[in-house]
Amino acid sequence: MPxxxxxCKQVFEEMPSHxxxxxxxxxxxxxxxxxxxxxxxxxxxxxxxxxCKVAEGAHPSPNITISMTAKDxxxxxxxxxxxxxxxxxxxxxxxxxxxxxxxLQSLFTNQ
Numbered sequence: 132m133p134x135x136x137x138x139c140k141q142v143f144e145e146m147p148s149h150x151x152x153x154x155x156x157x158x159x160x161x162x163x164x165x166x167x168x169x170x171x172x173x174x175x176x177x178x179x180x181x182x183c184k185v186a187e188g189a190h191p192s193p194n195i196t197i198s199m200t201a202k203d204x205x206x207x208x209x210x211x212x213x214x215x216x217x218x219x220x221x222x223x224x225x226x227x228x229x230x231x232x233x234x235l236q237s238l239f240t241n242q
Contacts, residue, residue: 152181163193171201195227
């Protein structure tokens with residue numbers, strides 16, 4: 132079992148190495164992550180077919196914005212918090228293309 136990331140920054144730094152190129156075929160989207168609280172910040176992930184680029188900061192025109200606390204995000208990445216439950220209980224807020232939110236999990240592996 133892989134070690135859980137200790138920070139949001141680490142999650143985003145490692146994201147390209149967990150990218151599933153097969154699941155991203157034909158996709159061109161910008162995912163904005165706004166994570167609040169200790170260790171939070173803003174990152175955006177550009178997915179264009181088989182390419183994935185991660186950058187710190189806000190993107191001017193993302194297709195989807197995912198907002199939650201940094202702690203809840205790390206719990207979700209570690210499998211301690213179910214994404215659908217987080218959404219239904221208000222811990223996870225999504226603005227923009229909901230279909231992209233559903234597709235996000237398949238775009239990145241947890242190894």
